[in-house]
Amino acid sequence: MIPLNRRHFMQGAAAAPLFMATTSIASAQSADKRPPMVIAVAGLPATLEPARELSNVGTRVTYSMFDTLIRRDFLGSPDGGGSALKPHLATSWERKGPSELIVSLRKGVKFHNGDEMTAADVAYTFRDGRLRGEKPEIPDGRAYFGILDKVEALDPYTVRFTTRVPDVLLEQRLASWASWIVNKRHYEAVGVEGFSRNPVGTGPYKFARMVSNDFIALDAFDDYWMGRPTAKTVTFKAIPELAARVAGLISGEYDLITNIPPDQASLIEGQKTVEARSVVLANSHLLIYDEKGPMMADKRIRQALSFAIDRQKLVDTLWLGKAVVPAGHNYPEYGQMYLEGRKLAFDPAKAKALLKEAGYKGEPIVYRTLPNYYTNALDAAQIIIEMWKDVGINASVQVVENFNQMAAAGQQVGNTSNSTRLPDPIGALWISWGPNSSIQRDKLWTTTAAFNTAGRALEAETDPVKRKALFKVMLDAFEDEVPGTILYQPLEIYGVKKSIAWRPTTFFFMDLRPDNLSFDRTP
Amino acid sequence: MSALEPTLATAPTRPIKAAATALPPPAIMIAFAALAVIVVVAIAADWIAPYHYAKQNLAVRLRPPVGFGGTWAYPLGTDNLGRDVLSRLIYGIQTSIGIAIAGTLIGTFFGSLLGFIAAHLRGAVDEILMMLVDVQAAVPYNIVALAALAFFGNNLTLFIILLGLEGWERYARLARGLVLAELAKPYAAAIRGFGASAFRLHARHILPSVAAGLVVQATIYFPSIILLETSISFLGLGIQPPRTSLGLMLGQGRAYLANAWWIAVAPGMAIFVTTLAVSLVGDWLRDRFDPTLER
Numbered sequence: 035m036i037p038l039n040r041r042h043f044m045q046g047a048a049a050a051p052l053f054m055a056t057t058s059i060a061s062a063q064s065a066d067k068r069p070p071m072v073i074a075v076a077g078l079p080a081t082l083e084p085a086r087e088l089s090n091v092g093t094r095v096t097y098s099m100f101d102t103l104i105r106r107d108f109l110g111s112p113d114g115g116g117s118a119l120k121p122h123l124a125t126s127w128e129r130k131g132p133s134e135l136i137v138s139l140r141k142g143v144k145f146h147n148g149d150e151m152t153a154a155d156v157a158y159t160f161r162d163g164r165l166r167g168e169k170p171e172i173p174d175g176r177a178y179f180g181i182l183d184k185v186e187a188l189d190p191y192t193v194r195f196t197t198r199v200p201d202v203l204l205e206q207r208l209a210s211w212a213s214w215i216v217n218k219r220h221y222e223a224v225g226v227e228g229f230s231r232n233p234v235g236t237g238p239y240k241f242a243r244m245v246s247n248d249f250i251a252l253d254a255f256d257d258y259w260m261g262r263p264t265a266k267t268v269t270f271k272a273i274p275e276l277a278a279r280v281a282g283l284i285s286g287e288y289d290l291i292t293n294i295p296p297d298q299a300s301l302i303e304g305q306k307t308v309e310a311r312s313v314v315l316a317n318s319h320l321l322i323y324d325e326k327g328p329m330m331a332d333k334r335i336r337q338a339l340s341f342a343i344d345r346q347k348l349v350d351t352l353w354l355g356k357a358v359v360p361a362g363h364n365y366p367e368y369g370q371m372y373l374e375g376r377k378l379a380f381d382p383a384k385a386k387a388l389l390k391e392a393g394y395k396g397e398p399i400v401y402r403t404l405p406n407y408y409t410n411a412l413d414a415a416q417i418i419i420e421m422w423k424d425v426g427i428n429a430s431v432q433v434v435e436n437f438n439q440m441a442a443a444g445q446q447v448g449n450t451s452n453s454t455r456l457p458d459p460i461g462a463l464w465i466s467w468g469p470n471s472s473i474q475r476d477k478l479w480t481t482t483a484a485f486n487t488a489g490r491a492l493e494a495e496t497d498p499v500k501r502k503a504l505f506k507v508m509l510d511a512f513e514d515e516v517p518g519t520i521l522y523q524p525l526e527i528y529g530v531k532k533s534i535a536w537r538p539t540t541f542f543f544m545d546l547r548p549d550n551l552s553f554d555r556t557p
Numbered sequence: 558m559s560a561l562e563p564t565l566a567t568a569p570t571r572p573i574k575a576a577a578t579a580l581p582p583p584a585i586m587i588a589f590a591a592l593a594v595i596v597v598v599a600i601a602a603d604w605i606a607p608y609h610y611a612k613q614n615l616a617v618r619l620r621p622p623v624g625f626g627g628t629w630a631y632p633l634g635t636d637n638l639g640r641d642v643l644s645r646l647i648y649g650i651q652t653s654i655g656i657a658i659a660g661t662l663i664g665t666f667f668g669s670l671l672g673f674i675a676a677h678l679r680g681a682v683d684e685i686l687m688m689l690v691d692v693q694a695a696v697p698y699n700i701v702a703l704a705a706l707a708f709f710g711n712n713l714t715l716f717i718i719l720l721g722l723e724g725w726e727r728y729a730r731l732a733r734g735l736v737l738a739e740l741a742k743p744y745a746a747a748i749r750g751f752g753a754s755a756f757r758l759h760a761r762h763i764l765p766s767v768a769a770g771l772v773v774q775a776t777i778y779f780p781s782i783i784l785l786e787t788s789i790s791f792l793g794l795g796i797q798p799p800r801t802s803l804g805l806m807l808g809q810g811r812a813y814l815a816n817a818w819w820i821a822v823a824p825g826m827a828i829f830v831t832t833l834a835v836s837l838v839g840d841w842l843r844d845r846f847d848p849t850l851e852r
Contacts (some may be wrong), residue, residue, distance in 0.1 A: 350615075416611075
């Protein structure tokens with residue numbers, strides 16, 4: 035036994051705080067055995083205000099930080115595209131008429147800053163001036179919630195939504211884009227710009243740090259109402275180079291990677307520890323025909339460009355047959371609104387005739403695209419310009435660095451993608467090409483009378499038969515005017531560690547909630 | 558007499574003469590042969606390429622080269638759009654070499670011109686020009702070129718001008734030094750004394766005396782222009798598809814390294830061979846012609 039003398043006692047006393055500190059750190063670490071998760075993505079959003087970043091790259095991140103009142107149950111269907119609605123921040127909702135919905139909120143839901151979510155936050159999220167009104171902070175919000183008239187907190191846990199016209203889609207809207215609930219107190223304190231850089235929501239992961247175009251780091255929010263998140267942290271890293279993403283996944287640096295073209299999926303499928311998981315997206319890649327560009331104001335030119343594209347060939351080659359050519363801006367998930375018997379025609383003879391009729395004499399048509407933003411975009415562009423050359427169009431590709439360069443003066447053809455945000459034409463064609471879309475706001479398309487009249491009537495119509503007839507008028511107008519054209523619904527292929535249980539959805543939403551993410555899967 | 562000849566031939570004051578009479582070493586001969594092939598390929602691309610560089614055949618995407626399971630229809634295989642890698646390589650050589658030559662000519666011309674001006678005018682103009690030379694030498698040019706292309710948008714003319722501006726300061730500095738040395742010689746003073754104009758003095762008398770040095774300089778830095786072109790195109794900011802260049806092919810091929818290595822390997826080899834051959838020839842030319850190495 036060591037005799038205790040004064041010197042030993044003093045040494046022990048001096049060392050004690052250190053000893054206690056290390057043990058407490060160690061116990062904290064052993065308590066949190068959850069792994070960090072690193073996701074390599076092709077691009078990151080510029081901000082994190084969830085309604086502002088309604089893009090492929092934005093919703094992927096914000097989906098983990100925010101909740102909607104109603105949850106669309108994507109994973110309820112085997113293809114990851116379910117459209118049934120489930121209670122989420124709302125425990126129930128009730129129609130009081132075609133224009134009125136009463137929503138009851140879940141009690142005890144905490145925001146990342148500790149506040150409890152109440153009706154005041156919901157009313158604030160949907161207030162006039164943020165997503166709707168004359169000059170909303172988020173102009174794109176109008177495409178989703180411009181239809182709202184009033185949103186009132188009846189008591190701390192009950193909210194009444196009233197629409198300007200009857201709206202059959204309100205519940206779907208509340209489960210979809212731009213409807214993520216924000217924290218009122220924090221938003222008021224920091225404003226829209228501050229919130230964009232440091233957001234506060236109720237989601238399973240809370241904002242930790244972001245460096246533009248480099249990474250966005252999130253920490254688990256352990257008070258999450260659906261239970262403790264399964265990852266300790268989630269980091270979205272921008273790795274624009276496909277080869278670097280694939281190499282990082284195989285080496286174990288990344289847990290999950292996005293945007294893998296079908297050609298490269300075989301590389302991942304041959305591996306021991308990682309695999310490819312894919313889903314056909316409720317999203318279509320499109321070309322935009324900007325009528326402000328030279329030659330593009332003549333709709334016969336635009337029609338010819340569309341007739342000259344052999345979409346099935348693009349799908350069969352670039353996508354190994356796994357992408358889908360939809361029947362126009364018209365998808366089976368619309369249910370009874372789906373227009374049967376339509377298709378996107380490939381008719382080179384008609385294209386040539388239209389060009390002749392329009393007096394086309396070999397003026398250059400330039401197709402602008404970003405190199406990496408949309409999977410296979412540059413390859414598709416090169417194939418399409420060859421198809422255009424085959425009908426006598428003097429076409430060329432111009433690679434641009436960002437969407438501002440694409441939309442800059444002189445744009446003739448650009449590319450974009452449209453998501454089916456609500457399983458209804460109002461949630462797809464109308465949002466992407468209607469009066470509140472950037473296409474119409476920026477005057478890329480002005481001959482919109484027939485389209486807009488039918489669309490406005492469709493918004494307010496509740497009778498299914500009349501709605502379908504109005505949709506047909508709208509789609510006919512769209513296909514006749516051709517302000518743009520659909521190429522295909524791409525296949526999104528993710529590379530994932532086999533040990534991770536996670537299912538993709540038909541949206542770019544990346545569901546990392548505890549019920550769809552665990553790290554103990556036996557392959 | 559006969560006893561003197563070998564002494565003269567090996568005299569240390571005349572090593573250049575001795576080298577000039579001998580054949581170049583085998584490595585240089587091979588380099589010359591490689592360069593000859595590359596130049597012929599570049600000039601005759603339209604006649605020797607089996608297909609047009611943009612000709613797609615989507616039915617035969619990602620076919621391997623002959624010897625790896627491919628057929629003679631596509632000797633070096635096909636790329637991700639079913640285009641013939643050999644044809645794209647041939648046109649890629651044409652583009653890369655053509656652009657590098659254009660860039661080198663621009664750089665040599667403007668750099669040398671400014672060097673002449675600095676040497677002739679001296680004083681403040683000389684100071685300012687040499688300050689610009691120092692600035693250019695101090696800034697990493699790749700970054701400048703990338704920034705300019707990203708800012709102004711891609712176009713071939715700008716790209717060639719940017720390549721031309723790479724390294725102008727080397728020519729300016731060299732030309733200035735050589736011209737100053739020539740101006741100090743008696744013949745320059747004599748020509749001035751006859752009343753020759755400055756233009757006549759420089760164009761007719763000084764330029765021929767310093768041209769060899771400048772040409773050698775151009776040869777030595779030619780590979781760096783090729784590499785600048787290929788690196789910028791590799792990053793996606795130079796030559797734009799469906800046109801092709803060695804760097805662009807390499808850049809496109811890197812995504813396919815694991816499953817279609819031939820797309821990147823063919824242009825990679827071409828870049829390697831071209832730059833190595835030009836470097837070897839350049840070094841050899843310098844040994845022969847560079848006046849600073851004579852003594």
